[in-house]
Amino acid sequence: MDDRDPAGPGDRGLFAERLEELFRxxxxxxxxxYTGSAIARKSTELGYKLGESYxxxxxxxxxxxxxxRTVEGIAAAFGxxxxxFLEDAGRRRNREDIDMMRLQADRTIHEAAHRLAxxxxxxxxxxxxxxxxxxxxQGLPADPAAGADNGEAGRP
Numbered sequence: 001m002d003d004r005d006p007a008g009p010g011d012r013g014l015f016a017e018r019l020e021e022l023f024r025x026x027x028x029x030x031x032x033x034y035t036g037s038a039i040a041r042k043s044t045e046l047g048y049k050l051g052e053s054y055x056x057x058x059x060x061x062x063x064x065x066x067x068x069r070t071v072e073g074i075a076a077a078f079g080x081x082x083x084x085f086l087e088d089a090g091r092r093r094n095r096e097d098i099d100m101m102r103l104q105a106d107r108t109i110h111e112a113a114h115r116l117a118x119x120x121x122x123x124x125x126x127x128x129x130x131x132x133x134x135x136x137x138q139g140l141p142a143d144p145a146a147g148a149d150n151g152e153a154g155r156p
Contacts, residue, residue, distance in 0.1 A: 012061030015071075018085055019059055022078045025098050039077045048073020099144075 012020075028034045036055050043050040050073050057063035058074075066074075075082040080098065103109055116124055132142040 013064050015064065015066065015085060016059055016061035019074065022074075022080065022084075022098070023059070026078045026080070034078070039074065043073035043077040046073065046076045048076060050074065050077075 023034055023036075023039075026034065028038060036059065037052045040050045040052040040055045043055075048069060050070060054063060054070075055074070058066055058070075071085050072082050075084060084098070116127060119127075135144075136142050
């Protein structure tokens with residue numbers, strides 16, 4: 001994978017910039033920022049062996065060419081699609097892009113969407129209202145977009 005970004009992530013490289021963006025943007029289950037040790041541990045638990053020191057080198061740009069398996073593990077640990085690291089080298093990611101990558105990687109969301117396919121609009125409206133009630137019961141904003149304004153978008 002090519003770490004150079006003509007738009008200029010600087011000496012760290014594109015992979016390090018995107019990785020750091022995930023650490024800044026994707027909250028852990030408690031809503032806080034992930035630590036390097038938490039991502040290394042989570043990646044390893046998911047079957048992708050990753051050491052905390054190597055992850056630190058990737059974040060700093062000292063290590064610049066991770067294996068595809070390592071990239072898969074990091075993406076899995078953050079819950080984003082692996083394409084986050086691989087596609088569109090000249091474009092900066094924003095919070096919406098990262099949230100969309102997380103949704104694309106979530107099989108449960110895919111299953112729910114497939115079950116909605118073919119239902120009449122009135123039924124989908126009922127399901128959406130039920131989801132809003134469930135979100136509020138879980139302490140989340142009824143509409144995930146509303147949480148984006150106060151830093152809660154993407155919380156599980």
